[in-house]
Amino acid sequence: MTRSPLALTVMALLQYKPLHPYGIQRLIKQWGKDKVVNVGQRTSLYRTIDRLTAAGLIEVRETGRDQAYPERTVYGITDAGRAVAREWLLDMLATPKAEFPEFPAALSHLLMLAPQEIRDALDRRVRTLDETLAALDTDLGAETGYGIPRIAMLEAEYMRVVIAAELQWLRSVSDDLRSGALAWSPEEMLAFAETPE
The missing domain is CATH 1.10.287 (Helix Hairpins)
Known part of the structure; x- marks a missing residue:
């Protein structure tokens, strides 16, 4: 899987506890990470979650339904996800990347x-x-x-x-x-x- 700031952020937040996508988005905003990670479009978050799941870096922990909300899928990070997140983080910190703003x-x-x-x-x-x-x-x-x-x-x-x-x-x-x-x-x-x- 290609690394991205959003993918790293999703895995980092899931290290604290399993969350559903809305909870991930809420924490990103609450913790001010939306200033460094683009979550303006919820679809990009869902696509990232799908890619992380397909790569085996996060997994579905439960699917629940509350009368007040639609069905919610809760995701957790896997051991492989923890290892990849650490690897990405260390590399992103240490290696300047040629970016083209x-x-x-x-x-x-x-x-x-x-x-x-x-x-x-x-x-x-x-x-x-x-x-x-x-x-x-x-x-x-x-x-x-x-x-x-x-x-x-x-x-x-x-x-x-x-x-x-x-x-x-x-x-x-x-x-x-x-x-x-x-x-x-x-x-x-x-x-x-x-x-x-």
Whole structure:
């Protein structure tokens, strides 16, 4: 089975106790893991559970029916699942992965835009990230107020540092665009593009 952050999260939560899919999704949100794992679509969670079950990493523990709810299947992690989850976790922690997010790809094509368009877009990104950082600071403050151990919040700390660094860089680029320190001409870029093979 191909590893994924969602698959790892499902197996990690099932190490605490057997759960049904709704319980898994609820814990992901309750513990703030939805900031690092995409569970916006419940179908992706169900597909991941199906793949983990087919791979023998989790198993059906019981199927129950409550009058107030539809039939619920409760899953638990297998010994093989525990071993694979540990292996994935150690590898994900130790080995940087070449990931291809949208933002660096967009940066690589800035020449399609005028400097003012770039500044406007980057300024919008700064505003969005400022809001994200403020919400994250609120969450971190609330979490420490509830006595959650720091080890359970390291992903939020990491996200905060990354966002703060990106904001600092974005502001410096925007300032350089405003001052003219970051400038180019179509002729200059055409000459660069026509370098001999």
